[in-house]
Amino acid sequence: AIQMTQSPSSLSASVGDRVTITCRASQGIRNDLGWYQQKPGKAPKVLIYAASSLLSGVPSRFSGSGSGTDFTLTISSLQPEDSATYYCQQDSNYPHTFGGGTKVEIK
C-alpha cells in the first residue's frame, strides 16, 4: 500500500498567518491527491481534488500544489474557522490511503 506521510502532525498559528502542510507519498501518484478538512465530531469535507483543484464553495485562501510524491496544502491567511484537522488522501492505487493528519490550532 502507498504510505502517505503528513507533516507537521500539529501546528499553532495566528489569524492571518500563512500555513503550509506537506504530504509525501511513498511512490508516485501523479496528481491523484485530495485534501480533506475535519472538525471535531464531524465528517471530513473535501477541499481540494486532483492535487490543486479547489472545490466549488471552498474559500480561495485554500490552495494545493504538487505532483508525483510531494504535495502541499496552503492556507494563505488563516481564519478562526480553519481550526481543524487536515488529511491528504491518495486515489491513485488501491487501497486508498490517508495521511496521518495535521491538527491546525489558532493561537
Add this chain to the structure above:
Amino acid sequence: QLQLQESGPGLERPSETLSLTCTVSGASISSKNFYWGWIRQPPGKGLEWIGSIYYSGTTYYNPSLQSRVTISVDTSKNQFSLRLTSVTVADTAVYYCVRRMAVTGTKLYYFDYWGQGTLVTVSS
C-alpha cells in the same frame, strides 16, 4: 441534495459480525461515475479506507481487512451495506459511508459526500 445515512447497532461483542447499512437519498445508487464505500476512524485517530463498491457489484477492499469484509449493494432500496466479521476491540471506530465521485472526463476521483458517521463500539 444528496444525503447518506448510516444505520446499525452501536455495540458489538468481540468475535461477532458488524453490519451497517447506508441509505442514499437524493441520488440513484445506480448512477455511473460513482463508487460507494466505507471509511472508518478509531476514536482520536486517523482515517482508514475499508472498501468500495460500484453499482454493478464490483468491489474493492483494503487488503488489511479483505478476509473479514463484505460490501454489497441493493439498488432496489438505494442502499449499500458493510459486513465485518470476527470483530475485535481494534474495530471500534466511527464508520462513515461515502460516495466517491469521478471528475467529469477524467479518471480522477475524490470522496465528495460523507454520512454523518456512526460509532460502533466492540466490547464484551
